[in-house]
Amino acid sequence: MAVDVDTEARAADGAAVPEEIKGRSLSAIAWGRFRRDKTAMVALGVLIFLLACALFAPLITNLLGLDPYSLNPDAISAENGGVPNGCGLPDSSFFCGLSWQHPFGVEPGTGRDLLARLLYGLRISLFIAFSATTITVLLGTMFGIVSGYLGGRTDAVIGRLMDLILSFPTLLIILALSGVLTQRLEAMGVPEGNPARITYLILVLSVFGWPYLARIVRGQVLSVREREFVEAAIAMGSGTRRILFKEILPNLWAPIMIYATLTLPTYIATEAVLSFLGVGVLPPTPTFGAILADSVSYMNIIPSYLLIPGVLLALVVVTFNLVGDSVRDALDPRAGRV
Amino acid sequence: MSGYIVRRIISMVLMLLLLTLVVFLLFSVLPTDPARLTCGKACTPEVIAANRHNLGLDLPLLQQYWEFLKGLVVGRTYGSGTQTYSCDAPCLGYSFKRGEEVSVLIKQGFPATFWLATGAFVLWIGVGVSVGIYAALRRGRWQDKTVMGISLIGYSLPSFFIGLVLLYFVVLKWELLPYPSYVSPFENPLQFLQTMILPWIVLAILYAAFYMRLTRNQMLDTLGEDYIRTARSKGLPERTVVRKHGLRAGLTPIVTAAGLDLAGLLGGAIITESIFSLPGIGSLAVNSVVDADLPLIVGITLVTATFIIVANLIVDLLYAVIDPRVRLV
Numbered sequence: 241m242a243v244d245v246d247t248e249a250r251a252a253d254g255a256a257v258p259e260e261i262k263g264r265s266l267s268a269i270a271w272g273r274f275r276r277d278k279t280a281m282v283a284l285g286v287l288i289f290l291l292a293c294a295l296f297a298p299l300i301t302n303l304l305g306l307d308p309y310s311l312n313p314d315a316i317s318a319e320n321g322g323v324p325n326g327c328g329l330p331d332s333s334f335f336c337g338l339s340w341q342h343p344f345g346v347e348p349g350t351g352r353d354l355l356a357r358l359l360y361g362l363r364i365s366l367f368i369a370f371s372a373t374t375i376t377v378l379l380g381t382m383f384g385i386v387s388g389y390l391g392g393r394t395d396a397v398i399g400r401l402m403d404l405i406l407s408f409p410t411l412l413i414i415l416a417l418s419g420v421l422t423q424r425l426e427a428m429g430v431p432e433g434n435p436a437r438i439t440y441l442i443l444v445l446s447v448f449g450w451p452y453l454a455r456i457v458r459g460q461v462l463s464v465r466e467r468e469f470v471e472a473a474i475a476m477g478s479g480t481r482r483i484l485f486k487e488i489l490p491n492l493w494a495p496i497m498i499y500a501t502l503t504l505p506t507y508i509a510t511e512a513v514l515s516f517l518g519v520g521v522l523p524p525t526p527t528f529g530a531i532l533a534d535s536v537s538y539m540n541i542i543p544s545y546l547l548i549p550g551v552l553l554a555l556v557v558v559t560f561n562l563v564g565d566s567v568r569d570a571l572d573p574r575a576g577r578v
Numbered sequence: 579m580s581g582y583i584v585r586r587i588i589s590m591v592l593m594l595l596l597l598t599l600v601v602f603l604l605f606s607v608l609p610t611d612p613a614r615l616t617c618g619k620a621c622t623p624e625v626i627a628a629n630r631h632n633l634g635l636d637l638p639l640l641q642q643y644w645e646f647l648k649g650l651v652v653g654r655t656y657g658s659g660t661q662t663y664s665c666d667a668p669c670l671g672y673s674f675k676r677g678e679e680v681s682v683l684i685k686q687g688f689p690a691t692f693w694l695a696t697g698a699f700v701l702w703i704g705v706g707v708s709v710g711i712y713a714a715l716r717r718g719r720w721q722d723k724t725v726m727g728i729s730l731i732g733y734s735l736p737s738f739f740i741g742l743v744l745l746y747f748v749v750l751k752w753e754l755l756p757y758p759s760y761v762s763p764f765e766n767p768l769q770f771l772q773t774m775i776l777p778w779i780v781l782a783i784l785y786a787a788f789y790m791r792l793t794r795n796q797m798l799d800t801l802g803e804d805y806i807r808t809a810r811s812k813g814l815p816e817r818t819v820v821r822k823h824g825l826r827a828g829l830t831p832i833v834t835a836a837g838l839d840l841a842g843l844l845g846g847a848i849i850t851e852s853i854f855s856l857p858g859i860g861s862l863a864v865n866s867v868v869d870a871d872l873p874l875i876v877g878i879t880l881v882t883a884t885f886i887i888v889a890n891l892i893v894d895l896l897y898a899v900i901d902p903r904v905r906l907v
Contacts, residue, residue, distance in 0.1 A: 404596060409863075409882040411848050416867045416875050417604060509736045513849060516738050517864070536742060540750050550739040557734040565730070 266494070273570040280566030286559045294366045297359040306342075308360045309524055312351030315342060322349040327542050334543055344548050347531075348538050350524075354545070357526035358552055364527050365556075368441050369507040375446035376453060377500050381492065383450065384457025385484050389465050395458075402451035410448045411513075417444075418519045434525050441520055445507050453499045457492055464491050494571040501567045505560035512553055528553045583895070590887050594880070595647075601879045602643050605872050629674070632656055646671065646876075670880065671873035673866075680877035684859060687846070690760050691858035694850065695843035697774055698781035703836060706786035707829070710793025715820065717798060725790060732787025741780045741853040748776060758854045777854045781847060785839060793832060800828035830901045834893045841889030845882025 264272075274280055293300065301307060316322050324346050327336040338345045344354040387398040418440060425436045464470065465488060473487050508528075514520045515529025523530060528549055535546040630636050634645050634656070648654065649669035656663045656672060665672055670680035713725040748754050755772050763770040800806065801824050809819045846860030855861070859878060866874035 400593075400596075403593060404600065407593065407597060407883050407886050409845055409879055412846075412863045412867070412875070412879060412882070413601075413604075415848075415864065419870075505734065509734070512736055513738060517849070517852075532739065532742070539742065539746050543746060543751075546742060546746060550743065554731070554735050554739065557736070558731055561730055561734050 270494075270567075270570040274566055277566050277569065279562060280570075283559050283562035283566065286555075287563050290362065290556055290559060291366070293359055294363040297356075297363045301353075301356040301359060304355070306353045306356040308352060308356040308526055310352070312342075312346055312353065315339075315346045315351040316348060323538065323541055324348060324351070336542065336544070338544060345542065345544050347534070348542060348545070352524070354531075354548065357531060358528075358549060361526040361528050361531060361549075362552075362556065364438070364521060364525065365508055365511055368438060368445075368511050368527075369504050371442045372445035372449065372507050373500055373504045375442065376449040376503060377496060379446060379450035380453025380499070381457055381489070381496055384454035385461055385488060385492070387454065388458035388461030389480075389484055389488065398454070402454060405448060405451050408448070411517075414444045414448070414514065415517060415519055434521050437519075437521055441511060441514060445510060449503065449507070453496070453503075456495050456499060460492050460495055461488060464488050498564070498568045498571055501564035502561070505557045505564065508553075508560065509557050583891075586891050586894070590891060593887055594884060597883050598646070598876065598880050599643060601876050602646070603639070605875060670877035673871050673874045675869050675871045676874070680873050683862060683874060684877060684881055687857060687859040687862040689762060689858075690856045691844060691846050691851070691860065693763065693770075693774060694777055694781070694847060694856060694858060695840060697778045698785070698843065699836070699840050701778055701782035702785040702789060705782065706789025707793045707832065709786070710790040711797055711820075711825070713790065713794045714797035714801065722794075726794070729787040729790040732783050732790075735783070737780055737784050738849045738853060740783055741776070741850060744776050744780060745853065758856070760856050773854070773856075777847075777850050777856060780850050780853075781843070789832065789835070792835060793829070796831055797824060797828045800824050803827070827901065830897060833896055833900060837889050837893035837896070838886065841885040842882075845885050846878070 274284075316324050324336065325339075327348075342353050342355065344358065346353055347357065383398050383402075387395045418437075421443075422436045422440050425439050426432050430436045430439050470483060470487055473483050478487070511520060511527065512529035512532065515527045516533045517529075518533065520529050521527045523534075531549045532546065532553070535542070535549065539546050634642055637645065645654065649665065649667070649671065651667055653667035654665050654669045656665065663672065665679050665681075668681065670684070672678075673680055673683060676683060709725055713722045716722045745758075749757055755776065756769075758773040758776065759769070760773050761769050801820075806819060806823055809823045810816075814823075844859075846858055846863050848860040848864055850856070851858045851860035852864055859882070862874070863878050865871075866878060
């Protein structure tokens with residue numbers, strides 16, 4: 241009672257009331273660590289900017305008066321094989337083809353604006369990467385939990401399945417199956433053309449990606465399932481599903497988050513590689529890989545056509561990686577920097 | 579130990595069987611008719627039917643698979659009567675599209691891939707591991723941060739972009755090297771080096787970036803161990819502590835990663851080979867997919883998967899040799 245009076249008196253005097261000790265959640269602690277990491281915050285800023293660019297691509301291009309699909313015959317010279325104005329072999333300068341109207345230049349042959357195409361490309365690439373990461377995380381978590389918790393024969397079967405998937409020459413299989421499986425998807429009702437191709441990309445990325453996460457999750461589950469609260473849940477008669485998803489899953493979100501943030505940039509890069517090799521999205525729909533693949537034939541004449549999309553792609557991947565690294569450091573300070 | 583090896587080899591063979599079966603079934607859904615690919619435009623249905631029979635493509639799928647497996651072990655004879663073609667064991671099949679045995683095609687592609695993989699391997703291990711150790715010894719200082727930053731950028735850049743940029747600047751713009759054109763190192767060593775240097779660098783950048791981080795983190799983990807403190811406290815010079823006590827334990831996980839990566843590359847580096855037009859297994863794989871050359875696709879898949887699975891075994895055995903704490907049971 242005396243304490244209460246004392247506190248009230250001090251509060252009345254305007255002195256600081258001793259702050260109540262609050263329990264901080266795991267995510268609050270991690271966010272605190274993340275916020276103190278300057279590189280991480282800068283990277284997060286760039287990341288949010290890039291995400292906004294992708295999300296509002298139609299709005300931005302409209303404001304700039306650009307369009308990714310409309311042809312601009314006056315930006316290219318027809319007698320010069322359709323390369324952008326100012327570009328030509330004898331004295332092709334580094335910045336040829338760039339103008340105030342088309343700051344990143346235009347696509348040779350059609351004159352479509354490159355900035356608008358890159359913005360739309362970013363949108364599609366991110367959509368593919370996000371969807372594939374989501375499916376990968378769902379599959380990996382599910383198989384990892386089930387395999388780790390049930391053990392025995394289930395674990396052995398899932399383990400062999402993962403070994404099998406991991407020993408496939410992935411890129412070769414993805415290339416080889418693209419034609420057939422895209423047709424299958426179309427036969428199953430996915431709209432023809434790019435929707436089917438994008439669905440295929442998302443599916444193969446996830447199917448070949450989940451075993452890595454499943455291994456990590458399985459390892460975690462093996463240790464978590466021996467803990468007392470799981471035993472208590474079993475003693476109380478909880479069903480397996482409840483134990484898996486209500487007791488064990490909440491303990492796994494740190495490794496899953498870390499894996500997801502580091503997988504996303506890999507998927508962006510892989511999507512670009514696949515589009516580069518011709519498996520991905522069809523023209524005129526733009527993606528990073530498709531634009532880069534097209535730029536190869538003009539490499540010598542329009543260097544900016546190769547370098548601008550390439551540097552931008554690298555920037556996107558680096559930013560995501562930086563954020564992913566920092567998320568790992570924040571959630572699991574021991575793992576990265578010791 | 580020997581029991582362990584036997585068990586591992588058995589499970590390895592089972593895995594390869596399963597793998598080929600899956601590839602076989604996956605590709606049987608291909609809409610292209612392999613028999614149709616065997617002869618050109620002026621082809622009569624009779625010829626196609628005859629070829630289909632000669633290739634055994636009229637058999638049920640599982641029986642085709644069985645024939646394929648038999649061919650691997652005892653060889654195989656295509657056709658019947660006077661027109662036969664025998665393919666000796668291990669027979670990976672016959673590519674009618676290219677008029678050559680699959681195993682011969684893979685053997686032709688192997689040298690380019692082999693030189694590419696081993697050259698890049700030497701570069702990336704040399705650079706990656708030494709820079710990683712350097713960063714670990716300067717942990718938290720600017721050298722460490724610079725190395726980690728470079729490594730992050732290195733593994734974020736897609737390999738095809740690095741390749742194209744190098745090709746553009748070094749070959750096209752500054753004309754420091756002639757346009758890549760592969761020859762055997764025994765034929766024309768200079769041209770070989772001029773061709774291979776860029777692909778080596780591209781692959782090495784990609785992998786070295788990853789190995790720098792791996793090495794650094796491994797070294798830091800190891801240098802935090804109790805026995806390192808013991809070694810220091812008994813007055814050993816820092817050099818000995820790092821070299822004898824730190825490196826040996828710290829580098830074992832790197833052996834694992836390196837073995838698997840090298841094996842993966844021996845199965846063909848699809849992107850690097852296509853960009854620099856190296857006639858290796860990677861290019862062969864891409865072309866086989868473009869031509870829907872089923873026997874070749876299955877053959878390459880089998881060979882590359884074998885590399886990976888065998889490397890897995892070798893690496894696990896090596897691991898036990900380097901690190902006596904590891905027991906194989």
